[in-house]
Amino acid sequence: MTSAAATNWKQAIFIGLLLMTGIGPIVLLVGTVLGMAVAQSFGYFNFAGASGFSLEFWAKQLPSPLLRASLLYSLKIAFVSAIVSVALAYPIALWLRNPFPGSITLGALIKAPMMVPGLVAAFLFVNLIAFHGFLNEVLLGLGLISKPFRMQNDRYGAGVMLLQVWKNMPFALLLLGGAVRSIHTDLLDAARDLGAGAWARFRKIILPLTLKAMQAALVIIFIGAAGDYSFQAIAGPTSVSSLALYMYTVQHEFGQWNEAAVVAIVLMATALLGSLILAAAAHILFGGRRA
Structure with missing residues (x-):
């Protein structure tokens, strides 16, 4: 082996050791938890009886209408929350792209929900929309309604989706804002000079050049919303549970x-497949466009 090859091998080993110090514990911990959940769903690590391989728990949960309802509900919340958050973040990112007096302060205020814990945000939201909450009292005081109306725990999960968008839109803005600012102004000016309108510039230039940031935002928000527990527990509908809340109930x-481990596996698979579908759809819709 030549000295150059030996040096390359040493560098590769050194880089591998550096990566293992950071990635190794994460892979070990995540792999251990995931492996235990999979094993438990097949009858091992049984805290309530004898342990051993069994498909009994999958046979009980997979046909369950409660699991199916929770799955569809979580998918709805996650897809709507991710898409709406990204859709709202784009115009704000474009607005804040060129600095103006107060833009830094405004951007910081818009990102403030990222600093609020989810459970605290849910309680604040309930105070706003409760039967005798702030919104109802204001409407009563203005004479717009004659009696309070119920907005909390609505059957469609609109309150949960509103909370998810309020919490996650600033995160999407953080990712998309950097991507939008990295686009050279000369490129947009050239497209404008060639007759491209605002929508054409957005569709053919901005979207393709910010595709990676968009995909990252969609995937991360989808995974977080699909596994939500706090928003659902405080403000969600009483007629259906999210997968996380259903797992806790089981x-x-x-x-x-x-059986709770079975639900956990379904939740993780849902988050993975749903995020892959969103990322693939974004690539198909916007990845092939060029100015």
Whole structure:
């Protein structure tokens, strides 16, 4: 082996060791938890009886209408929250692209929800929309309604989606804002000089050049919204649960650890497949466009 090849091998080993110090513990911990959840769903690590391979818990949960309803509800919340958050973040990112007096302060205020814990945000939201909350009291005081009306725990999960968008739109703005600012002004000016309108510039230049940031925002927001517990527990509908809340109910109320592990696997698979679908759809719709 030549000295150059030996040096390359040493560098590769050194880089690998550096990566392992950071990635290794993460992979170990995540892999351990994931492996235990999969094993538990098949009857191992059974805290309520004998452990051993069994498909019983999958056979009980997969046909369950409660699991199916929770799956569809979580998918709806996650897809709507991710798409609406990104759709709202784009015009704000374009607006803040060129600095103006107060733009830094305004941008910081818009990103403020990122600093509010989800459970605190849910409680604040409930105070706003409760039967005798701030919004109802204001409407009563203005004479717009004769009696309070119920907005909390609506059957469609609109309150949860509103909370998700309020919490996640600033994160999408953080990702998209950097991508939008990286686009050279000369490129947009050239497109304008060639007759491209605002929508054409957005569709053929901005969207393709910010595709990676858009995909990242969609995927991260979708995964977080699909696995939401706090917003659902405080402000969600009472007629249906999210997958996370349903998993907690199966374990806490009925003591079925193995069936709860099945729900956990379904939740993780939903988050993975849904995020891949969103990223692929964004690439198909916008990835092939060029100015």
